[in-house]
Amino acid sequence: MRKKEKKSEIRSTAAARNKIPSNKRQSKPLSKSQSKSLNKSNSKSQESLLDIIQGKSNATSTAPMFVLPPPMETSHEDLTRSNQGLIAPQSQPVSNFQLPDSRTAKSMRLALLIPLTEQFTPSVESLIADSLRMLVKEVLILKINENLHDSLSTYRPDLLLCIGNQAAQSITPELVPQSIYTKTAIWLNDPYEPCEYIHSAYHDWSLVITQNMLHHPIYERYGYKNIIVMPYSADPMIYKPHRPQPEFHSDLLIVGNYSEERLPYIHAIRHRFEGKKVRALGQNWEPVDQIETCQADSETMISAYYNGANMIVHWDAAPRQLYEIAACGVFQIVENSPEIHELMKPGEDIIIYRNPEQLGSKLQYYSENTDDKRMIASRALYSSKYDYSYLQAAMKLIQQLNHL
Structure with a gap:
C-alpha cells in the first residue's frame, strides 16, 4: 500500500513540475564538456570590432553588423517601385567595397605626413591616424622638415600618406628619394578648387586622392594615373545630433x-x-x-x-x-x-x-x-x-x- 502511495506522489510531483514555466525550473549542473563548450561560445560572442575588421571572426564578410529596414520610396519620382507589388526586404552590407586583406594590411608600416600651415583640427588628424592604426601594423606621424629624409631612410615605411596640399609643393627628391621604394599617396584638401601645386609637383605620387569629382580629369591631364575621389569625413566630435540654443x-x-x-x-x-x-x-x-x-x-x-x-x-x-x-x-x-x-x-x-x-x-x-x-x-x-x-x-x- 505504501509503495502505491509513493508511486502516486512521484507522478503528481512530476506532473506539477511540468506545469512550472521553463524559465523558473532549476537546471541541472553542467558537465565539464558542456561548460567548456559554453565558455568557447561566450568567448566567440565577445570578439571585438577590430577582430571582425581584421577577418579573425568566423562570420561571413558580407553580413552587416547592423540591419536597417528596407529603403523607403518617397515623394513622386522617388516612388519608382510602388506599382510593382511588394518586394521582400533585403539587408545591405555596411560598405560597398571588400575589406582589405588583414594579413597584407597588418604587415604594413605607414608614415603619415601632416601639414604645418593648413587649417586642420587636431581631432581630424587623430581620426585619420587612429583609423589607420586599426588596419595596419604601425603608423608613424611625421612633419615636413629637413629631417624627413633621415626619418624615412630609418623607418622605411611601406606607404607614405600625405594629408593636405602642402606636400605637393614641399616634397622634393631630396626629401623623398626614389631609393626608398615607398608607395606615396597624397590626400588633397581641394573641396572647391583643384590643387595648383600638384601640376608642378616634384614628386610623382603613386596615388592622388581628391575631394571633388570635377578635379579628377584635371589631375589626369597632369599625368597622374591612379586617382580616387574621397572627401574628408565629418568630425564626430563636432558634427553630431544635439539640441542647440x-x-x-x-x-x-x-x-x-x-x-x-x-x-x-x-x-x-x-x-x-x-x-x-x-x-x-x-x-x-x-x-x-x-x-x-x-x-x-x-x-x-x-x-x-x-x-x-x-x-x-x-x-x-x-x-x-x-x-x-x-x-x-x-x-x-x-x-x-x-x-x-x-x-x-x-x-x-x-x-x-x-x-x-x-x-x-x-x-x-x-x-x-x-x-x-x-x-x-x-x-x-x-x-x-x-x-x-x-x-x-x-x-x-x-x-x-x-x-x-
Missing part, C-alpha cells in the same frame, strides 16, 4: 551662395515657407528679403545651425558638407550632380532635385510627410557612422593601395 533654430536652412541664377529657387522656397523662419549659410545673401543670413565663425556654430534646422536645402556644396549634415542627423535636399550618386545614396539617405519646380514639390511633400523625412535623416545618420566614416575611408585607401 533657440537662436540657431530655423524652419529651413539654405547652404550655399546667392546669385541671380538662384532666384527661381528662392521663389519656390518662399512660396512653400511663407511666414516661416528661413536662414542662409553662405555669401551674398544680405540684399535678399525674407531670408536671414547666418553668422558662423567656427565649425561648432555651423554644427549648431545644422542641428537647429528642420530641413536643409543646399547647392554648390562641398562633398564634405554632405557628410557633416548627415552626421547631425538632419534631413537635406541637394541639387543633383554625378558626385552625389557616387558619395551617398539618393532616395535613401539624401533627396535630390533637378529644377526649381522639383525643389518646390519635394519641400511640400516632406513638410507634410514628417515620418518619411525622419526616416531619410535617420538613414543619413546611420550611414555617416558606418559608411562615410574615417575608418571606411582608411579601408578604401588600403584596398586601393593593394592594387597599385
Whole structure:
C-alpha cells in the first residue's frame, strides 16, 4: 500500500513540475564538456570590432553588423517601385567595397605626413591616424622638415600618406628619394578648387586622392594615373545630433551662395515657407528679403545651425558638407550632380532635385510627410557612422593601395 502511495506522489510531483514555466525550473549542473563548450561560445560572442575588421571572426564578410529596414520610396519620382507589388526586404552590407586583406594590411608600416600651415583640427588628424592604426601594423606621424629624409631612410615605411596640399609643393627628391621604394599617396584638401601645386609637383605620387569629382580629369591631364575621389569625413566630435540654443533654430536652412541664377529657387522656397523662419549659410545673401543670413565663425556654430534646422536645402556644396549634415542627423535636399550618386545614396539617405519646380514639390511633400523625412535623416545618420566614416575611408585607401 505504501509503495502505491509513493508511486502516486512521484507522478503528481512530476506532473506539477511540468506545469512550472521553463524559465523558473532549476537546471541541472553542467558537465565539464558542456561548460567548456559554453565558455568557447561566450568567448566567440565577445570578439571585438577590430577582430571582425581584421577577418579573425568566423562570420561571413558580407553580413552587416547592423540591419536597417528596407529603403523607403518617397515623394513622386522617388516612388519608382510602388506599382510593382511588394518586394521582400533585403539587408545591405555596411560598405560597398571588400575589406582589405588583414594579413597584407597588418604587415604594413605607414608614415603619415601632416601639414604645418593648413587649417586642420587636431581631432581630424587623430581620426585619420587612429583609423589607420586599426588596419595596419604601425603608423608613424611625421612633419615636413629637413629631417624627413633621415626619418624615412630609418623607418622605411611601406606607404607614405600625405594629408593636405602642402606636400605637393614641399616634397622634393631630396626629401623623398626614389631609393626608398615607398608607395606615396597624397590626400588633397581641394573641396572647391583643384590643387595648383600638384601640376608642378616634384614628386610623382603613386596615388592622388581628391575631394571633388570635377578635379579628377584635371589631375589626369597632369599625368597622374591612379586617382580616387574621397572627401574628408565629418568630425564626430563636432558634427553630431544635439539640441542647440533657440537662436540657431530655423524652419529651413539654405547652404550655399546667392546669385541671380538662384532666384527661381528662392521663389519656390518662399512660396512653400511663407511666414516661416528661413536662414542662409553662405555669401551674398544680405540684399535678399525674407531670408536671414547666418553668422558662423567656427565649425561648432555651423554644427549648431545644422542641428537647429528642420530641413536643409543646399547647392554648390562641398562633398564634405554632405557628410557633416548627415552626421547631425538632419534631413537635406541637394541639387543633383554625378558626385552625389557616387558619395551617398539618393532616395535613401539624401533627396535630390533637378529644377526649381522639383525643389518646390519635394519641400511640400516632406513638410507634410514628417515620418518619411525622419526616416531619410535617420538613414543619413546611420550611414555617416558606418559608411562615410574615417575608418571606411582608411579601408578604401588600403584596398586601393593593394592594387597599385
